[in-house]
Each structure stands twice: as structure tokens, then as C-alpha cells.
Amino acid sequence: MDLxxxxxxxxxGAKLSGYEPDxxxxxxxxxxxxxxxxxxxxxxxxxxxxxxxxxxxxxxxxQGRDASGKDGTIKHVAGGFNPLGTHVMAFKAPNELERAHDxxxxxxxxxxxxxxxxxxxxxxxxDILVPTVEKLLxxxxxxxxxxxxxxxxxxxxxSGTCVLKFFLHISKDEQRERLQERLDTPEKHWKxxxxxxxxxxAWDEFTAVYQQIFLRTSSDDAPxxxxxxxxxxxxxxxxARIVVRALERMDLEYPKSPPGLAGTTIV
Amino acid sequence: MDLxxxxxxxxxGAKLSGYEPDxxxxxxxxxxxxxxxxxxxxxxxxxxxxxxxxxxxxxxxxQGRDASGKDGTIKHVAGGFNPLGTHVMAFKAPNELERAHDxxxxxxxxxxxxxxxxxxxxxxxxDILVPTVEKLLxxxxxxxxxxxxxxxxxxxxxSGTCVLKFFLHISKDEQRERLQERLDTPEKHWKxxxxxxxxxxAWDEFTAVYQQIFLRTSSDDAPxxxxxxxxxxxxxxxxARIVVRALERMDLEYPKSPPGLAGTTIV
Numbered sequence: 001m002d003l004x005x006x007x008x009x010x011x012x013g014a015k016l017s018g019y020e021p022d023x024x025x026x027x028x029x030x031x032x033x034x035x036x037x038x039x040x041x042x043x044x045x046x047x048x049x050x051x052x053x054x055x056x057x058x059x060x061x062x063q064g065r066d067a068s069g070k071d072g073t074i075k076h077v078a079g080g081f082n083p084l085g086t087h088v089m090a091f092k093a094p095n096e097l098e099r100a101h102d103x104x105x106x107x108x109x110x111x112x113x114x115x116x117x118x119x120x121x122x123x124x125x126x127d128i129l130v131p132t133v134e135k136l137l138x139x140x141x142x143x144x145x146x147x148x149x150x151x152x153x154x155x156x157x158x159s160g161t162c163v164l165k166f167f168l169h170i171s172k173d174e175q176r177e178r179l180q181e182r183l184d185t186p187e188k189h190w191k192x193x194x195x196x197x198x199x200x201x202a203w204d205e206f207t208a209v210y211q212q213i214f215l216r217t218s219s220d221d222a223p224x225x226x227x228x229x230x231x232x233x234x235x236x237x238x239x240a241r242i243v244v245r246a247l248e249r250m251d252l253e254y255p256k257s258p259p260g261l262a263g264t265t266i267v
Numbered sequence: 268m269d270l271x272x273x274x275x276x277x278x279x280g281a282k283l284s285g286y287e288p289d290x291x292x293x294x295x296x297x298x299x300x301x302x303x304x305x306x307x308x309x310x311x312x313x314x315x316x317x318x319x320x321x322x323x324x325x326x327x328x329x330q331g332r333d334a335s336g337k338d339g340t341i342k343h344v345a346g347g348f349n350p351l352g353t354h355v356m357a358f359k360a361p362n363e364l365e366r367a368h369d370x371x372x373x374x375x376x377x378x379x380x381x382x383x384x385x386x387x388x389x390x391x392x393x394d395i396l397v398p399t400v401e402k403l404l405x406x407x408x409x410x411x412x413x414x415x416x417x418x419x420x421x422x423x424x425x426s427g428t429c430v431l432k433f434f435l436h437i438s439k440d441e442q443r444e445r446l447q448e449r450l451d452t453p454e455k456h457w458k459x460x461x462x463x464x465x466x467x468x469a470w471d472e473f474t475a476v477y478q479q480i481f482l483r484t485s486s487d488d489a490p491x492x493x494x495x496x497x498x499x500x501x502x503x504x505x506x507a508r509i510v511v512r513a514l515e516r517m518d519l520e521y522p523k524s525p526p527g528l529a530g531t532t533i534v
Contacts, residue, residue, distance in 0.1 A: 071351055074349070074350055074351045075350075075351065078350045079346075079350055081350065083350060083353055083355045083386070084341045084342065084355050084357065088350045088354075176533045179533045180532065180533045183529070183532075183533065186524055186529075187521045189521070189522075189524040190521055191319075254456070255456075257453055261450055261456055261459060262450070262453075264450050265450075266467070
């Protein structure tokens with residue numbers, strides 16, 4: 001399985017029809033589930049080096065339709081990180097103070113400092129998606145945001161932040177099943193938002209905007225990955241693989257010892 | 268084993284000599300380690316209810332000498348929480364802007380909002396400990412902080428935050444071994460701070476201030492627990508037990524369903 005098959009590259013790669021939501025990468029569920037604990041342990045080990053080094057950081061951005069599994073990915077993959085040095089931020093609709101600033105103001109506040117990992121559950125991409133689909137803002141306000149985001153992510157990259165962006169790709173059928181299950185399970189009613197049905201009705205409009213986003217904001221420095229998400233086990237496995245690969249490529253090392261430490265005896 | 272044996276109550280309970288750092292609660296290591304995964308699963312289940320309810324919150328405060336296991340407790344116990352809804356904050360020496368505010372300003376910013384869990388790795392108690400032991404501030408500045416802290420924690424309690432405070436209690440011998448191990452292991456040098464040796468030399472002074480803190484800030488609403496911490500497995504087990512008990516006592520329930528949800532079919 002080539003992880004880069006899921007990385008958005010070029011105009012062709014930006015088409016969602018090129019990815020199967022129920023793709024399993026040719027793997028059996030049992031294989032992926034057997035491999036996951038080792039991947040998460042490796043991820044935590046690399047995170048400790050990142051934390052010890054305190055020079056670079058990691059930002060994971062999760063986007064996806066309602067019920068596509070953002071929360072589940074955080075629980076099952078990000079749950080493998082040491083919480084010391086990990087910050088999860090769930091961005092909701094901006095409040096009054098946030099709306100009184102540029103759209104990246106509240107985002108910037110939550111980017112990971114050196115040594116840390118941040119996970120965004122939704123992100124600045126909502127500030128393109130929602131205003132476009134719901135026609136809340138004129139085109140001349142939304143259109144420049146693609147460039148603003150690209151430059152913002154370049155700033156993060158240049159400052160030592162590894163940025164990985166994941167779109168959790170589910171089928172319309174699978175979404176129906178998951179939303180229906182929420183409705184049929186009283187203990188999951190709190191997860192249900194009637195607004196989800198409006199977003200579901202605008203399925204194709206969201207697809208079109210996501211494709212614009214992929215086309216215009218996927219780069220080597222801040223790549224988008226399209227994660228087949230109909231099968232939760234494959235989604236978790238694939239995200240973990242991509243995160244581990246990115247951390248391995250950072251060549252993280254424990255910092256050099258300060259002089260004079262070796263040979264010291266504590267009394 | 269009675270968890271309340273480890274809760275600080277009254278003047279007698281505030282004496283550290285009343286607690287054995289290598290206490291194991293009469294448990295075998297294998298028993299505690301076998302029970303821990305179930306405790307953490309229960310903890311995460313209760314956390315989901317807290318998150319769904321979005322009315323109350325949980326604040327865990329970890330204090331303890333260097334190498335007493337604050338980071339380890341976060342990794343092995345707080346690591347059992349779902350990172351979505353969990354925020355770990357490690358407080359260091361205050362920076363210039365923070366010192367230009369009252370000592371609770373930076374702390375207040377990080378208390379958990381409704382539905383969330385926050386874990387403080389060190390806390391506002393450092394603002395009593397360090398200035399007292401190192402004589403950095405006059406007594407008339409430090410002394411009122413006990414009352415300020417008590418009122419601040421009352422505010423949190425009254426606003427629905429369950430506050431639990433843990434002192435990780437290690438022996439001086441065990442600390443020597445752990446610091447020595449850091450020195451003898453190049454991959455752990457980054458954890459070693461020469462300042463730790465100064466704090467070790469002031470062992471008894473810190474003990475005296477901690478005892479004042481226990482005496483004056485342990486209450487039913489924001490209790491201190493003294494956690495025997497020479498044995499890491501017992502430390503993890505005991506903290507997990509206390510957290511689970513506190514969450515159980517909150518009677519967390521999934522919120523009532525909004526009217527009209529039941530019977531809805533997604534198309």
C-alpha cells in the first residue's frame with residue numbers, strides 16, 4: 001500500500017470521485033487492527049523525541065462531513081499520544097469576538113508551540129466551506145481566503161510545524177446509516193444536530209468546495225490526504241500510518257546533553 | 268482499601284510523616300496492574316457523559332517534587348481520557364506578562380469549560396511554594412495567597428467544576444535514584460534540570476510549605492490527596508481510583524433528547 005495514493009496531488013487528485021470511501025487498501029480488518037497498537041506506540045515514542053527536542057511541532061487538521069469520524073479518529077488515533085504536549089481544539093461557529101477579527105485570528109492562537117502536537121477538529125477550512133455553501137459572505141470576501149490559508153500554513157511550515165490535513169471521506173449511504181443510528185440510540189442523541197440534515201441536503205455543494213480546497217491548498221508543505229472512512233478500522237490505521245511516517249521523516253533526536261552532566265552523582 | 272485514608276483531613280492529616288511513600292495499600296502489583304485498564308475504560312465512559320452533558324467539568328491538579336511522577340501520571344492515567352475534551356497544562360515559571368498580572372490570572376485562563384477535563388502539571392500552588400522556600404517575595408505578599416486560592420477554588424466548585432488535588436509523595440531515597448537514573452541515561456538528560464538539585468537540598472523547607480498548603484487549602488470542595496509515589500504502579504492505580512470515584516459521584520447522565528428526534532428517518 002502506497003500512502004501517497006491518498007495524498008492529493010495535482011488537479012486529478014483533487015477530484016473526490018477518484019477515491020473510494022470503502023477502500024481498504026487491500027488489507028484485512030484483522031491485519032490493520034493487529035498493527036495499530038504498534039503504530040500508536042511508535043507514534044508516542046516519536047512524540048517524546050519531538051517534546052524533548054522542543055524545536056518543531058506537529059499540526060493535524062481533521063475535516064469531514066458530519067458523522068465522517070472526526071471524533072472517532074481523535075479518540076482512537078490521537079488517543080495514542082501522551083496528553084502532556086497534546087492539544088485538541090474543536091472549532092465551532094465563531095463567536096462575536098472571533099467574528100470581529102480576521103478569520104485566522106482564533107486559529108493562530110491554537111497552533112502548537114515547539115515540542116507539541118495540536119489536533120484541529122474542524123479548522124479554518126470551515127471559513128471557506130460554510131460561507132460558500134450557505135452563501136453567507138460575498139465571493140470577494142471568501143475567495144482571497146484560499147491564498148490567506150496557503151500563506152498562513154507556509155508560515156507554520158517555515159517555523160518548524162509539520163502540517164498534515166485529513167479529509168475523512170465517507171459515502172452518502174454510510175452517513176445516512178450513522179446519522180440514523182444516532183437517532184435510534186437515545187445515548188447518542190446529544191451528538192445529533194438538526195443542522196446536519198441541511199448539510200446532508202447540500203452534499204454536492206460541499207463536494208465542490210472541498211475539491212476547490214484540495215486543488216488550491218494541497219502542497220508538499222501542507223498536504224491534504226483523502227482518507228477512505230466508511231470502514232473505521234481502515235481510517236484509523238491509515239491516519240496512524242501517515243502520522244508515523246511524517247514524524248519519522250522529521251529525524252527527531254533527543255537533544256545533546258549539556259556539558260558536565262555525565263558522571264554527576266546525586267547525594 | 269479506603270480511598271479516604273489518602274485524603275487530607277484536619278491538622279493531623281496535613282503531616283507528611285503520616286503517609287508512607289512506599290505504601291501499596293495492601294495490594295500486589297499484579298492486582299493493581301490487572302485492574303487499571305478497566306478503571307481507565309470506566310473513566311473514559313464517565314468522561315463521555317461529562318462531555319455530553321456539558322454542564323460540569325473536572326480539574327485535576329498534580330503537585331510533587333521533581334521526579335515524583337507527575338509526567339508519568341499524566342501519561343498513564345490522564346492518557347486514558349479521550350483527548351477530545353481533555354486539556355493538559357504544564358505551568359512553568361511565569362513570564363513577564365504573567366508576572367505583570369495577579370498570580371491567578373494565567374491559571375484562570377486554563378480552567379476547564381463545561382464538559383471538559385483539565386489536568387494541571389504544577390499549578391498556582393507553585394506561587395506559594397517557590398516564593399516561600401526561595402524567599403523571593405515578602406511574607407505579606409505570599410501569605411494572602413492561601414485565602415485567594417481557597418476562594419478561587421470555591422468559585423470553580425460553585426460553577427460546577429470538580430477539583431481534585433494530588434500530591435505525589437516520594438521518599439528522598441527514591442528521588443535520588445530517579446534523578447541519578449536520568450543522569451546515567453543520555454536519552455533522559457533533557458529531563459534533568461540542575462535546579463532540581465537546589466530544590467532537593469531544600470527538601471525539608473518544601474515539606475514545611477506543603478504541609479501549610481494541605482492544612483489551609485484542603486476542603487471537601489477541593490480536597491488534597493497524598494499519593495504514595497515510590498511505586499509507580501500504585502500511584503497510577505490510586506489516582507485512577509480517586510478520579511473514577513469522583514466522576515461516579517457526579518451522577519453524570521446523557522442529556523435528555525430534544526423533542527421530535529425519536530422516530531425521525533434520515534433520507
